[in-house]
Amino acid sequence: MAIQSSEAIVLNRIPLGDTSLLVTVYARTLGKVKLVARGARRPKSRMASSLQPFCVITVSFNRRENRELQNLSKVEAGPFFRHIGEDLTKVGYASAVCELVNRLVLGEEPGEQLFGLIIRTLDAIDRLSAEACEVLFWRFQLEFADVYGTGPEFTSCVGCGRYPEEASVRFSPSLGGILCRDCQGQADQDGETMQLSLGTTRLLSRVRGMPLDHLPRLKAVRTSRQEIQRAIRAFYLYQMDDGRELKSLKFLESIETDGKENRR
Numbered sequence: 001m002a003i004q005s006s007e008a009i010v011l012n013r014i015p016l017g018d019t020s021l022l023v024t025v026y027a028r029t030l031g032k033v034k035l036v037a038r039g040a041r042r043p044k045s046r047m048a049s050s051l052q053p054f055c056v057i058t059v060s061f062n063r064r065e066n067r068e069l070q071n072l073s074k075v076e077a078g079p080f081f082r083h084i085g086e087d088l089t090k091v092g093y094a095s096a097v098c099e100l101v102n103r104l105v106l107g108e109e110p111g112e113q114l115f116g117l118i119i120r121t122l123d124a125i126d127r128l129s130a131e132a133c134e135v136l137f138w139r140f141q142l143e144f145a146d147v148y149g150t151g152p153e154f155t156s157c158v159g160c161g162r163y164p165e166e167a168s169v170r171f172s173p174s175l176g177g178i179l180c181r182d183c184q185g186q187a188d189q190d191g192e193t194m195q196l197s198l199g200t201t202r203l204l205s206r207v208r209g210m211p212l213d214h215l216p217r218l219k220a221v222r223t224s225r226q227e228i229q230r231a232i233r234a235f236y237l238y239q240m241d242d243g244r245e246l247k248s249l250k251f252l253e254s255i256e257t258d259g260k261e262n263r264r
Contacts, residue, residue: 006029007027009115021040023051026114035070049077058078060072083126089252090130097122100144100246145236152176157177157183158179159180164181171195179193194227
C-alpha cells in the first residue's frame with residue numbers, strides 16, 4: 001500500500017452503513033476517487049463538516065491497487081464557497097457541475113486542467129449573480145468537452161469545414177457539430193439533428209471565448225436560450241451510456257417552474 005495525498009473537490013456523498021459516508025472526489029493529482037469515510041456520521045466526527053459537496057479539501061489514504069473503494073485516513077478542510085449554499089439556483093448549477101464530472105469521468109484520470117476548470121467554475125458561481133449561473137454552466141460544459149478533445153463545433157460545418165452563411169443550420173449531437181445546408185441530407189436521415197439559428201451559434205462562440213467574469217454581460221433572447229439548452233443537453237446525453245438526464249437540471253427546472261407560478 002502507498003499513502004496518497006491530494007487536493008480534491010467533493011463531487012458527491014452518500015450514507016454508507018450506520019455511521020460512515022461514501023464520498024466521491026475529483027483530486028488534482030489522482031482523478032476521480034471513491035473514498036470510505038468510516039465513522040464520519042457519528043455526532044463527534046470531525047470529518048463530516050469537511051466532506052460537504054463543493055468543499056475543497058486535502059485527502060489522504062492508503063491506496064490499495066485494484067480496489068474501487070479506498071479508506072479515507074485523513075481530511076483537511078480548504079477553501080469553501082460560502083455563497084453557493086445561500087441560493088437554490090447556485091446550489092443547482094454547482095450540483096450540475098459536480099454531477100456531470102461524476103457521471104462522465106469513469107475512472108482515475110488525473111487532470112490538472114479539469115480540476116482547475118471545476119474550481120474556476122464553482123468560484124464564479126459563488127461570486128457572481130444567480131442570473132449568471134446558466135451561462136456559466138454553458139461555458140463549463142463546452143470547456144469540459146474540450147478538455148477531453150470532444151468539444152462540439154459551432155463555428156464551421158463538421159461535414160465540409162466551411163463557415164455557414166444561411167440563417168440557420170442543423171446541429172448533430174452524434175457528429176458533434178453544426179452542418180451546413182449541403183451536408184444536412186445524410187445526417188437528417190436518422191432525425192437526430194436540431195435547428196440552430198446562426199445567431200445562436202455566434203453566441204456560443206462568444207460564450208466559449210470571453211473571459212469568465214465577462215459572461216454575465218451576455219443576454220440571450222428566449223429562442224437562443226432554448227436552442228442552446230437543447231443542443232448542449234443533447235450533445236451530453238449522446239456521450240452518456242445510460243442517456244439519463246442530470247438530476248440537478250431537473251431540480252433547476254422545478255425551481256424555474258415554481259418561480260413562474262409564484263409570479264402569476
